[in-house]
Amino acid sequence: MLSVAIEAAKEAGHFLKYNIGRVRTVETKNGQERNLVSEIDKMSEEKIISIIKRRYPHHAILAEESGSSTASSDVKWIIDPLDGTTNFLHGVPIYCVTIAIEQKGELVAGVVFDPNLDELFTAEQGSGVYLNGRRIHVSQTSTLIQSLLVTGFPYDIARNPDHAIDRFVNFLMTSRSVRRLGSAALDLSYVAAGRFDGFWEVNLHPWDTAAGILFVKEAGGKVTDFDAGASSIYKNQILASNGLIHDEMMEVLKRSAAT
Numbered sequence: 001m002l003s004v005a006i007e008a009a010k011e012a013g014h015f016l017k018y019n020i021g022r023v024r025t026v027e028t029k030n031g032q033e034r035n036l037v038s039e040i041d042k043m044s045e046e047k048i049i050s051i052i053k054r055r056y057p058h059h060a061i062l063a064e065e066s067g068s069s070t071a072s073s074d075v076k077w078i079i080d081p082l083d084g085t086t087n088f089l090h091g092v093p094i095y096c097v098t099i100a101i102e103q104k105g106e107l108v109a110g111v112v113f114d115p116n117l118d119e120l121f122t123a124e125q126g127s128g129v130y131l132n133g134r135r136i137h138v139s140q141t142s143t144l145i146q147s148l149l150v151t152g153f154p155y156d157i158a159r160n161p162d163h164a165i166d167r168f169v170n171f172l173m174t175s176r177s178v179r180r181l182g183s184a185a186l187d188l189s190y191v192a193a194g195r196f197d198g199f200w201e202v203n204l205h206p207w208d209t210a211a212g213i214l215f216v217k218e219a220g221g222k223v224t225d226f227d228a229g230a231s232s233i234y235k236n237q238i239l240a241s242n243g244l245i246h247d248e249m250m251e252v253l254k255r256s257a258a259t
């Protein structure tokens with residue numbers, strides 16, 4: 001299954017790269033003026049699903065643009081055909097394709113492909129995580145003040161700020177710095193690779209985080225909600241780190257929620 005996921009992610013990723021700057025139709029989603037989708041998102045998803053279906057016609061699928069399939073199967077493919085749509089639509093080359101495989105409710109494999117840097121992140125449960133075939137690990141940074149963090153903001157932030165601004169300001173004041181790449185799947189992949197030391201965000205969807213959560217765990221890091229509860233792709237809070245700064249990050253999150 002991992003090799004099918006890799007084939008699909010690469011084909012879709014190259015398709016995205018070819019089409020940056022050639023988008024014809026941009027629509028808004030869920031009545032949110034910042035939440036955009038183009039025909040390229042949809043075509044990328046169709047390509048991925050057709051590659052999976054050719055090989056596994058009976059598996060279930062949960063994909064961002066077309067939703068949930070009705071298939072009843074132990075295996076579910078979770079797909080974001082373009083993570084970083086806003087960057088893509090503005091010509092910023094920070095986006096990826098991400099595909100994960102859930103079996104009996106557990107994440108068993110994941111792929112993230114960044115066609116611009118030609119970086120392929122892959123993992124199978126229990127076997128580590130690899131970047132272009134080389135095993136990667138989380139960083140060893142042990143204090144928040146020495147940490148480089150990354151986050152993102154929900155599309156409905158104007159209507160529902162949910163302490164996102166307080167958290168951002170508090171992390172700016174307590175860490176080395178905070179980045180905002182615009183692709184949650186790359187954010188998590190970079191935590192797994194030790195490029196970032198920690199990541200937090202709210203209101204993400206299963207397709208944003210499924211592969212990345214597996215990566216961070218397989219790279220030796222820690223993923224929870226903001227209260228140290230078990231991570232889940234279906235929860236609306238995610239805190240991912242190298243493990244060493246996790247408690248310090250959780251304190252900042254708690255303090256922010258209280259303001």
Ligand code: IPD
Binds near residue numbers: 085
């Ligand atoms: C978005 C990106 C972004 C995050 C948003 C996501 P999309 O996914 O992952 O980093 O902040 O909340 O929705 O819409 O580009 O697939």
Ligand code: CA
Binds near residue numbers: 080082083084
């Ligand atoms: Ca996404």
Ligand code: CA
Binds near residue numbers: 064085
């Ligand atoms: Ca997307």
